[in-house]
Amino acid sequence: MERTASSSVRIEPWSEADLELLRRANAPELMDHLGGPESEARLIARHERYVEMSADRTGRGRMFRIALSGGDEAVGTIGFWERTWQGRNVYETGWAVLPGHQGLGIATAATAAVAEQARAEHRHRYLHAYPSVDNGASNAVCRKAGFTLIGTCDFEYPPGHALLTNDWRLDLTPDEAGRLSPDRGPCRN
Numbered sequence: 001m002e003r004t005a006s007s008s009v010r011i012e013p014w015s016e017a018d019l020e021l022l023r024r025a026n027a028p029e030l031m032d033h034l035g036g037p038e039s040e041a042r043l044i045a046r047h048e049r050y051v052e053m054s055a056d057r058t059g060r061g062r063m064f065r066i067a068l069s070g071g072d073e074a075v076g077t078i079g080f081w082e083r084t085w086q087g088r089n090v091y092e093t094g095w096a097v098l099p100g101h102q103g104l105g106i107a108t109a110a111t112a113a114v115a116e117q118a119r120a121e122h123r124h125r126y127l128h129a130y131p132s133v134d135n136g137a138s139n140a141v142c143r144k145a146g147f148t149l150i151g152t153c154d155f156e157y158p159p160g161h162a163l164l165t166n167d168w169r170l171d172l173t174p175d176e177a178g179r180l181s182p183d184r185g186p187c188r189n
Contacts, residue, residue, distance in 0.1 A: 008068060008069050008109070009067070009068060009105075009106050009109040009113070010066075010068075010069055010113075011064035011065070011078060011110055011113045011114060012067055013054040013062065013063075014051060014053065014054040014062075014063035014077075015051065015054065015065075018047070018050070018051075018074065018077075019043075019044070019047045021065055021074045021077065022043055022046065022047050022050070022077065024098055025076065025077050025096040026038055026043055029099060030096050030098070034132075034163075038158075053079065053081065059121040060081065061079060061080050061081030061082055061091065062079060062080065062081075062117060063077070063078075063079035064078050066078055066095070066097065066106060066107075066110045068106075075098050075101040075106060076095060076096050076097035076098055076101065076106060076110065077095060077096050078093070078094070078095035078096075078107075078111065078113075078114050079114065080092065080114050080115075080117065080118045080127060082123075082124070083128075088126070089124055090124050090126045090127070091123075091126065091127045091128065092127075092128050092129070092130065093111065093115075093118070093127055093128070093129050094129065094130075095107050095111060095138075097110075102137065105144075107137075107141045108144045108145050111129075111141055111145040112145050112146075115127055115145065115146075115170055119172040124172065125171060125172055125173045126169050126171060127147075127169070127170045127172055128168065128169050128170075129141075129147060129168045130153065130157075130163075130165040130166070130167060131165060131166055131168070132163050132164065132165055132166075133152060133164050133165060133166055139166055139168075142166070142168035143168075147168035147169060147170045148168065148169055148170070148171075149166055149167070149168055150167040150168065151167055152164060152165065152166055152167070153166075153167045
């Protein structure tokens with residue numbers, strides 16, 4: 001069990017038992033900014049990747065279920081994974097909080113916890129998030145979790161679906177005094 005910065009939320013490694021959670025997170029209202037719900041076959045393939053990521057201890061990334069302290073019910077998903085972005089190896093993060101649990105700070109607390117997990121890997125300097133420019137809630141999570149807005153980017157997700165996203169970046173490497181280094185550099189001029 002992984003504790004978050006907020007004592008009311010915890011993140012737990014993804015397991016075989018979390019396929020139903022992924023199905024619940026595949027709701028049209030949660031997938032609206034990501035090209036719509038996925039087919040059952042794609043969900044199963046995604047679930048298998050998530051289980052594999054949870055078992056992998058190479059630092060390439062991990063997936064988690066978000067749960068409320070004091071209960072076993074999962075209320076969302078979150079993770080981080082490697083990608084190459086503008087010639088650099090970085091981590092990317094993404095999350096979904098189920099309807100009925102949104103607007104309570106759960107995504108922000110889980111994002112802070114996943115940043116701590118990524119930081120502990122000591123593998124990449126930056127953690128990025130790429131929410132659609134139209135996704136006010138996810139952009140607010142990035143801001144509240146301490147990410148810096150770098151700029152807007154053209155992104156393709158899922159393959160074949162063009163998105164205009166914001167590139168939010170969190171520096172995972174503290175300077176000598178323990179402060180995080182300032183983020184610089186636009187995504188697109």
